[in-house]
Amino acid sequence: MKNVLIASFDMEVGGVERSLVSMLENFDYENYNVDLMLYRQQGDFLSFIPSQVNLLKEIKEYKTYRKSIKETFKEGEMLIGISRILAKLNSELKGKMAGIEEPGYIQMQLMWKYALPFLPDFKKEYDVAISYLWPHYFVAHKVKAKKKIGWVHTDYSVIETDIKSDLEMWNQFDYIVAVSDACKEAFLHKYPGLRNKVIVMENICSPEFIIEMANKKIDHTMFKDSRFKIVTVARLSHAKGIDRAVKALKMLVDKGYNDIAWYVVGYGGDEPLIRNLIKENDLEKYFLLVGKQINPYPYINAADLYIQPSRYEGKAVTVGEAQILAKPVIVTNYPTAKSQVSNNVDGYITEQSIEGIVEAIEKLYNYPYLRSNLTEKCKEKNFNNKHLLKDLYKVL
Incomplete structure (x- = not known):
């Protein structure tokens, strides 16, 4: 049995945390002992x-x-x-x-770097230590392990x-894991x-879990x-x-689309700014903040877009x-968009602007058959990727 440490910040509602839960749910606990270190x-x-995971005690210095x-x-x-x-x-x-x-x-980098001398070293030595969320200073400098792996979730x-x-x-890591080819490049x-x-x-x-929760x-x-419902699940940032x-x-x-309601599931530091923006534009009945939800899937499932x-x-x-739930999807053309959505096949990539978002919504609102085509392509696609953990085991 190999001893594995996985470190992250906390388990607040977020995409990175959801992906960590999915990985832990599908981990091979017959061959690996897994300790989970959460700073808080x-x-x-x-x-x-999962119950097979050993959740380590908090260390007060890292809680800060x-x-x-x-x-x-x-x-x-x-x-x-x-x-x-x-810092x-x-x-x-x-x-x-x-x-x-x-x-x-x-x-964030500097606050870790400056505090390193005042943070305790981790006593246990591991076969593998995984740092799941940047910055990775804890695993890099405070953990002893034969092999170290750091995750990259963002577009650098x-x-x-x-x-x-x-x-x-x-340079303290043996492997760096990027979550997509575009993210890697x-x-x-x-x-x-x-x-x-x-x-x-x-x-x-896990498509089965997402569908069950939805x-x-x-x-x-x-x-x-009963209005045409747009849904976004995201941090307010x-x-x-x-x-x-x-x-x-x-x-x-302003163009006359008065039967559209846009629901945002999530929370974050920009909430006051967003609420002011909604009020300034008289959109209180149209743009609705749902707040933090442990289970966002029924909201996605109820969406038209x-x-x-x-x-x-x-x-x-x-x-x-959203694609697992066979929803027509629009994404803005951020640098890594094409690694996730095939334009006009299983989603729609629009230009990176407010006007681009408007143009895409109008198009999919006015032509239901386009939404239907995107839905059908998503239904045909196999989103189950548990087999990818075998690649991680090879590294471990």
């Missing part, structure tokens, strides 16, 4: 962790990464708190000097990171020297809404483009889930 044991997906600077000081972690402040100030300075509008990724061509700092971390464009380490493994999904009854006004969705719907309503209006993605878990 919180989130609605905690209950989905899911807490504010104020909370960190309040709990007596003074040195970590100071390192967090330095914030230095990332803002680097952002201004380099003209980076959103230096949040650099701040559109995020600003400190390359030197990242390379110091990535975007990563290698930034870090070409790491090519020999990068492999591709798509997010594991058929559960949920009490929500959406299910009584700049990356996911929900602000553009609001503006696109405003354009449609699923849309992912993202500015960038690694590989959107929710798009694949």
Whole structure:
């Protein structure tokens, strides 16, 4: 039996966390002992962790990464708190000097880098240690393992990171797993020297589980809404483009499309901004925020159209889930879109703009046969990819 450590931040509702649950549900526990290290044991997906997984005790220093600077000081972690402040100030300075509008990724890197001396080493040694969510400093620098693997879930061509700092971390890993070919190429464009380490493994999904969950009854006004329903499942963040969705719907309503309702399932830091945008555009009856849902699948199942209006993605878990439920899908043309959707076959890729989103909705709204064609192609496709875990076992 090989001993495997998997590390991640928490089990809050999100695409990465859903993909982690799917991987854990299908893991080979006859040949592997699996320890799961969560920096903070919180989130609605905690209950989905299989019983075969050994959930390790929290370590108070690592819990700070899911807490504010104020909370960190309040709990007596003074040195970590100071390192967090330095990371914030230095990332803002680097952002201004380099003209980076959103230096949040650099701040995340620096807060790990500066805090490393004050974080405890992991005592147990493993055959394999997997870091499932960037930044991977914990597994890179604090865990002893014969082999280390880091996961890449995002499109590195559109995020600003400190390359030197990242390379110091990535060089501690034997393998780097990208969730799509496009994700791999975007990563290698930034870090070409790491090519020999990068492999591709798509997010594991279970169509049976998704279909079962989609058929559960949920009490929500959406299910009584007779209008044409658009659904998006996403974090309320700049990356996911929900602000553009609001503006696109405003354009449609102004054009006379008064029987469209757009439901967004999810939560995030941009919620106040989105709510203000909805109010400013008088869309309270048309653009509706459902909030965080442990089970988003009945909402997707009730949709006439699923849309992912993202500015960038690694590989959107929710798009694949909508296709499993045979929904006509629209995605914006973010750099990795073509790795997930075959345009005009099992989905529709529209140009990366508000006008592009509007044009795509009009087209699929006005021509039901186009929606039907996309649905039929999704029904023909086999989305079960549990066999991909065999590729991971070869690496292990």
